Amino acid sequence: MGSALSNAPVSLSTLTTMQVGGVPSRIISCGNTQQLYDAAIELWSSDEQFHVLAGGSNTVFAEDLEGLTILHVTNRGVEIVSEDAQFVTVQVQAGHSWDEFVAWAVTNDYAGIEAMSGIPGSVGATPVQNVGGYGQEVSDVITQVEFLEKGSDESVIRPASYFEFSYRDSALKHGLEGLVGWVEFRLQKLAGMSVPMKSGQITEHLGAEYGSALPLEQVRKTVLELRASKGMVISETDPDSVGCGSFFTNPVISVEKSLEFPEEMQRWRMPNEDQVKISAGWLIENAGFPKGYSIPGSKAAISNKHALAITNRGGASSAEILELARLIQERVAARWGINLIPEPNLVGF
Known part of the structure; x- marks a missing residue:
């Protein structure tokens, strides 16, 4: 199967930000997309119950997990696939940290996801519930997703429209079963400025008009401060x-x-x-x-x-x-x- 199996599965309280959950039957670590797909195909064919886990920030597990296999997604990487004077298109692996990707984008002056700073979890989880914050959501910038649909032996590249995104929702929460391998995003080059801010909390905090474009670094810093004030930034001291x-x-x-x-x-x-x-x-x-x-x-x-x-x-x-x-x-x-x-x-x- 090309994946590493844990001989001694650990409590999922150690792999989730809520820090609760029991010990699954086994944990399969998937360091690349092919390992993830191979493992899923094998588990689907055997009708074995499994759950995909990456950052562990959006899942609460029960204590009794007998019979459950965990696919632990650890594939990482950001790759620029095309760019011009106005836009850059990047593919990001499913196991990559979302906030690390946001930080990378801001550092490189790519706009469109700056207001989603500080959101925990992995990139592959973001399409599932159309993650968003402070007036932005990932459906604004997702162009396509590499996706392995349940029952298929081969992944396909699906356009964003396939996932029927709406507020904190997608077809992935309503019957569309499968696995995300990577997500492609189209970000803007705005000379270090943000897209127009659609969050009154941000613009009021910075004394700017609603809909203003603001410096990317300033937006990220403000969002992290706002989220931390609400206990929404993971910290060992909080x-x-x-x-x-x-x-x-x-x-x-x-x-x-x-x-x-x-x-x-x-x-x-x-x-x-x-x-x-x-x-x-x-x-x-x-x-x-x-x-x-x-x-x-x-x-x-x-x-x-x-x-x-x-x-x-x-x-x-x-x-x-x-x-x-x-x-x-x-x-x-x-x-x-x-x-x-x-x-x-x-x-x-």
């Missing part, structure tokens, strides 16, 4: 960063329905003028969950910095994480009539 970042997506609702909520609730405009995105953090806090809340006796807690993040305070079980998440969902639904959707993958529950 216990609020032991989690998956935002545990729930910000709901998108009709403008009409949004009028039912108090004016002070944060909301953001969407490309579809009939819809707005509203603050899940506000809904949570105003359903009776202050920052730092935990169920008595539990080691799972809402972040002290941001109500949208669930954190592991040290030694929490995956059951405790899910117990808190479900309680939040129940109370928000009862108070506001909104069903919060978890952002991380929940495996083994």
